[in-house]
Amino acid sequence: MTRVRYFAAAAEAAGTGEEERGERSLLALRTAVVAEHPALADILPRCAVLVDGVRTDGDIALDDAELIDVLPPFAGG
Template identity: 40%
Template sequence: MQLTIRYFAAARAAAGTDSTVLEVADDATLGDLEAVIAKDNPDLERVLERCSYLRDSIALCDRTVQLGRCETVDVLPPFAGG
């Protein structure tokens, strides 16, 4: 499936881009996605350890859960303030 990954704040800085489009397997988990987007980028890998995610605007926390059919995953590092 084709998936748009949108990066915010520290994740955007570490990724070096606002967003990217990837082809991922239909049975990919959140952990699989993290491995793909952090490949060859240790800075992003460190940021992803602290991130939360939105799958088509719905929170996704368990890295072992399959993404399922979706279009967008937002990568949200912890934000200061409120």
């Protein structure tokens, strides 16, 4: 199982700050979380996704992943 943490607007859209997931690829994870949390459909494409601390785009295997962070764009400065 992989722990997924949602931050800020992503947590609000998911209705949780954290959950355990069993998907085997990042694409499968994205598809599953949007199916379970439809409000993520608008924000997830704009989010940075870190897999074990490394920003990841596209699809990768999650076989050994322990932690995924979903970070929406932040404003400020």
